[in-house]
Amino acid sequence: MTEPPAESFRLSQLIYDTRYRSLTIQVVAFILIMAGLVWLANNTVQNLQALGKDFNFGFLGSRAGYDINQRLVEYTNDSTHARAALVGILNTLLVAFVGCIIATVVGVIAGVLRLSNNWIVARLMAVYVEGFRNIPTLLWILIVFAIMTEATPQPRDFRGEDAEASMILFDTVAITNRGVYTPAPVWGDGALTLVAVFLASLVGIWAFRRYARKRQEQTGDILPVFWISLGLFFIPSIIFYFILGRPVTLEYPELTGFNFSGGTHLRSSFIALTLALALYTGAFIAENVRSGILAVSRGQTEAAFALGLRPNRTMNLVILPQALRVIIPPLISQYLNLTKNSSLAIAVGYMDVRSTLGGITINQTGRELEGMLLLGLFYLVTSLIISAVMNVYNASIKLKER
Amino acid sequence: MSDTRAHSASYVRETMLPEAEPPVTQTGAIKWMRENLFSSITNAILTLLSVYVIYYVLSHTLGWMLFGIWDAGSLSECREIRDELYGEGASVACWAVLADRWDQLMFGFYPQDLYWRPVLALGIFFVAVAPILFENVSRKLFYVTAIAPFLCFWLIWGGSIWTPVAVALGFVIGWAVFRFGSEIVGALLATIGAILLPILYWLLLAGTVGQGLHAILPIGIEFVDSDSIGGFMLAIIIGVTSIILSFPLGIVLALGRQSDLFIINKSCVFFIEVIRSVPLIVWLFTASLLLNYFLPPGTNFDLLLRVIIMVTFFASAYMAEVIRGGLAALPRGQYEGADSLGLNYWQSMQLIVLPQALKISIPGIVNTFIGIFKDTTLVVFVGLSDPIGFSNLIRATTDWNGIYWELFIFIGACFFVCCFAMSKYSQFLERKLRTDHR
CATH class of the missing domain: 1.10.3720.10 (MetI-like)
Structure with a gap:
């Protein structure tokens, strides 16, 4: 037995020997990337010095000095810039949350109806989807905002016996060019108990459904799950509502002076932004839903019918579970898109995080670098959270193979 | 078998009947509507609802769009024409804004006498993408594709023709190094050279080359900001x-x-x-x-x-x-x-x-x-x-x-x-x- 001849290491092996080549490439890439980063950092330091600026986040603690008309938490112009950023973040999340809910409802309905065998409905939905998909979001936001402010009556049109405009939904909701006024709930004594009862009935529904499924698996009996759930949802809450002496009442908006007062005031900017984003994203979701349903092969439906399942059970037990696997991942990335698109709030003057932290705060303090960095970080964290949720979901529904 | 039945049955038809037309409800528009619009109660409701939506939208926009006014210099002039034609306060569009501001909507503040340049650039762009998009177009058009980026850039911004030529020269250098270098120094070194040499050329030489060529032979068109x-x-x-x-x-x-x-x-x-x-x-x-x-x-x-x-x-x-x-x-x-x-x-x-x-x-x-x-x-x-x-x-x-x-x-x-x-x-x-x- 002789040892193979010990090869001496030659420099050309770094390039031509596949054992070392990847290492060489990586080292070179690393050096180049580091050099680039150092170059950028160096430039930044020099530029900051030339402008006489430093890099610190102390400005977040100083007085903001500007007002925000739409806020979910306490805020005055004496609050700090950090507080203003928080108000902006909450406003962004509010638009994203409401927008996602509306977009899902609209998108699912439009997607299912586009597959309907009703000719005219399918065409109408195609027009909706293509129209929203092929025209920029920004234009839709501006159009909806123009409709909200130009084509709606002024508050004073509601005045008098023969008013030009009237409130809708039994005189409870007023749509004006200054926004929409809706009734606001007033929480009285015992409201907390009512909420607790409502939550308890939700838990009850969940427990009942579990029991019903278990029972069906063991004995084959099918309980009327839907009707019992519906009853559980409404009846205890309504009974307790009257037992506790109507603890929750509604405050209706009323015309006083030149404007409405009372109730909840939804600003035109908020409604325009949310509605336009929801309709826009809804069109994309409709396409996802449609392709998801089409992705389930026809054989599945036919097999289910052959087993004797009824159409609605086929849908619930066979088609939907398979279609959802295809629909949910793009659906979540649409939610992410909606959240990012909410930064278009600038078009209608809605105070989202880009307008507070990335807009007025930057203008007032001159801290572009820090402000944009924090803004970018907020969006990064938000989208990382959403994609983490998506990954968990994907892993849970992944087809278990071998 | 057929014999026995022919004798035992009391009546057997022996001649074919002529083909009859299907019932009215089973043909043409009525059948189509029954199948596609009113196949069930839900579908009928949906159909009526959609028809109402379409009617509502069209009744509010169609007349407004079709009777729009195309020839006016301002919104107030537009309204005067409208009052004359359709009576006070009629709701019609004023498309005149598009005719009046067409140039701005299309070209911005680009100098008016130079509009041919971006239009020509767009034309060249379409010719250049044609061989990429469609297979049955002459392959020779790829030559246009190769020079189109520089030509379009030059047409839109103007200035000396030698600037885009000097930039394009970098790509030629890269290609030449790769093509001829790989036989001399090997593929890997040639690739690295084909990337590095043009970059060095652009950073250090391209500006001088462009200016020098322009000094020798000044060809250029008006520069647009x-x-x-x-x-x-x-x-x-x-x-x-x-x-x-x-x-x-x-x-x-x-x-x-x-x-x-x-x-x-x-x-x-x-x-x-x-x-x-x-x-x-x-x-x-x-x-x-x-x-x-x-x-x-x-x-x-x-x-x-x-x-x-x-x-x-x-x-x-x-x-x-x-x-x-x-x-x-x-x-x-x-x-x-x-x-x-x-x-x-x-x-x-x-x-x-x-x-x-x-x-x-x-x-x-x-x-x-x-x-x-x-x-x-x-x-x-x-x-x-x-x-x-x-x-x-x-x-x-x-x-x-x-x-x-x-x-x-x-x-x-x-x-x-x-x-x-x-x-x-x-x-x-x-x-x-x-x-x-x-």
């Missing part, structure tokens, strides 16, 4: 440039993300994820507020160029994800087959993997293109005047104060036509490239 470019021309310039540039960049990023090399993989993932998770509008503000911080002191270049760079980065990150989807969808056997043929990495990518992966990702790629083209409207927030910016400017003048719908409808229609055409083309391509014979 970026500030005067606006309207749809701006949207198309930003859209087309970043779409073209983002495609190769996206492929490189996608390959990097698929790569086994740890550092390259991680830096590509970082780039893609950071760019994708922050909205474009924040990137545009970064371009207009921050880019000067990151460049050597004293550098200051065109806002339009900065915006194009940012949009390109943004688009390439999305493109990379789409292409990565295509790469991942390719069966493992294709990669292994390429390896077993003895192809090296670049050969297997070029010949086996990318052609298939790109084909799978066509719908996604076109969707990204459409998204980028739509997103060019966001540049209005950093002070460039795209069509939406001009609609604001037009509304701010005394002549057209208070005009909304006409401008929105026109801009929307233009975007719709472009984007819809792109999506139809992608469907055509999908059908053409479908090889699974389903």
Whole structure:
């Protein structure tokens, strides 16, 4: 037995020997990337010095000095810039949350109806989807905002016996060019108990459904799950509502002076932004839903019918579970898109995080670098959270193979 | 068997009856309506509801659009004409704003006597993309494709013709080094040289070469500043440039993300994820507020160029994800087959993997293109005047104060036509490239 001849290491092996080549490439890439980063950092330091600026986040603690008309938490112009950023973040999340809910409802309905065998409905939905998909979001936001402010009556049109405009939904909701006024709930004594009862009935529904499924698996009996759930949802809450002496009442908006007062005031900017984003994203979701349903092969439906399942059970037990696997991942990335698109709030003057932290705060303090960095970080964290949720979901529904 | 039945049955028909027409309810429009519009109670309700929606929308817009006024100099003049024609307060559109401000909506503040230049550039662009988009076009047009970027750039911005020539020379150098160098010093060194030499040339020599050539032979056309470019021309310039540039960049990023090399993989993932998770509008503000911080002191270049760079980065990150989807969808056997043929990495990518992966990702790629083209409207927030910016400017003048719908409808229609055409083309391509014979 002789040892193979010990090869001496030659420099050309770094390039031509596949054992070392990847290492060489990586080292070179690393050096180049580091050099680039150092170059950028160096430039930044020099530029900051030339402008006489430093890099610190102390400005977040100083007085903001500007007002925000739409806020979910306490805020005055004496609050700090950090507080203003928080108000902006909450406003962004509010638009994203409401927008996602509306977009899902609209998108699912439009997607299912586009597959309907009703000719005219399918065409109408195609027009909706293509129209929203092929025209920029920004234009839709501006159009909806123009409709909200130009084509709606002024508050004073509601005045008098023969008013030009009237409130809708039994005189409870007023749509004006200054926004929409809706009734606001007033929480009285015992409201907390009512909420607790409502939550308890939700838990009850969940427990009942579990029991019903278990029972069906063991004995084959099918309980009327839907009707019992519906009853559980409404009846205890309504009974307790009257037992506790109507603890929750509604405050209706009323015309006083030149404007409405009372109730909840939804600003035109908020409604325009949310509605336009929801309709826009809804069109994309409709396409996802449609392709998801089409992705389930026809054989599945036919097999289910052959087993004797009824159409609605086929849908619930066979088609939907398979279609959802295809629909949910793009659906979540649409939610992410909606959240990012909410930064278009600038078009209608809605105070989202880009307008507070990335807009007025930057203008007032001159801290572009820090402000944009924090803004970018907020969006990064938000989208990382959403994609983490998506990954968990994907892993849970992944087809278990071998 | 037939005999017995013929005798036992009391009556058997022996002649064929002539074919009868189907009942009225089973033919033509009535049958179609019964099947497609009123097949069940739910469907009937949905049909009536849709008819009502269509009627409501059309009754409010059709007359307004069709009876619109095309010839007026201002909104008040428009209203006078309307009062004369249709009576006081009739609701009709005033399309005259489009006729009056057509030039601005299309070209921005581009000098009026030079409009032929961007139009010619657009024409050249269409000729240049024709051989890429359609197979049955003469292959010779690829020569146009090769020079089109420089020619279009020169036509739009003007200036000395030698500037684009000097830049193009860099590509020629790179190609020549690769072509002839690989025989002399080997493929790897030639590749490195083909990348490095042009970069050195552009950084150090290109400016001097351009100026020198211009001094010897001054040929040039009038220079036009970026500030005067606006309207749809701006949207198309930003859209087309970043779409073209983002495609190769996206492929490189996608390959990097698929790569086994740890550092390259991680830096590509970082780039893609950071760019994708922050909205474009924040990137545009970064371009207009921050880019000067990151460049050597004293550098200051065109806002339009900065915006194009940012949009390109943004688009390439999305493109990379789409292409990565295509790469991942390719069966493992294709990669292994390429390896077993003895192809090296670049050969297997070029010949086996990318052609298939790109084909799978066509719908996604076109969707990204459409998204980028739509997103060019966001540049209005950093002070460039795209069509939406001009609609604001037009509304701010005394002549057209208070005009909304006409401008929105026109801009929307233009975007719709472009984007819809792109999506139809992608469907055509999908059908053409479908090889699974389903």
